[in-house]
Amino acid sequence: MTLMAHDVQCIALRQLETALRLYSEREDYYSVTTLAGASEGVFGKLLEKRGDDTALGSRKEAASKIHKKCYEQDLPNRKDAGYHPNDVANFLKHGLFCGSTIMEFDAPEEAKDMLNRAIDNYHELTGLSYACNDPSSERDCNE
Secondary structure, eight states, rough: OOOEEEEEEHHHHHHHHHHHHHHHOOOOHHHHHHHHHHHHHHHHHHHHHTTOOHHHHHHHHHHHHHHHHHSSSSOOOOHHHHHOTTTTHHHHHHBTTTTTTTOOOHHHHHHHHHHHHHHHHHHHHHHTTTOTTTTTOOOOOOO
């Protein structure tokens, strides 16, 4: 057994690249959502560690401001609203939603939403300043 060090940002980028390939081939939207969700989460944690906003955090803040302006009241909490952007990804990972093994959702749309969040987090984190295939990159993501 050979142990090697693996960079989590490179792993997340590989997951995102695979999700993008599957999505462009219109294949396996479930895997697109879980792969993009994993990369979105990793990039988000790295952003939070750096003190920056995540795509999900920015969307929640924008939704809250819009709701307050339109309805002159705070946005209902998650339980009252009945839906959270991670519900589908969590269902795909854990197999349950509100105690049920069945959930209705639009698989291509959920995949696209998760890809957008992952891409937004990646862009915010890196400024798209490097790619794994870039020889000048400090990271070697080809392992």
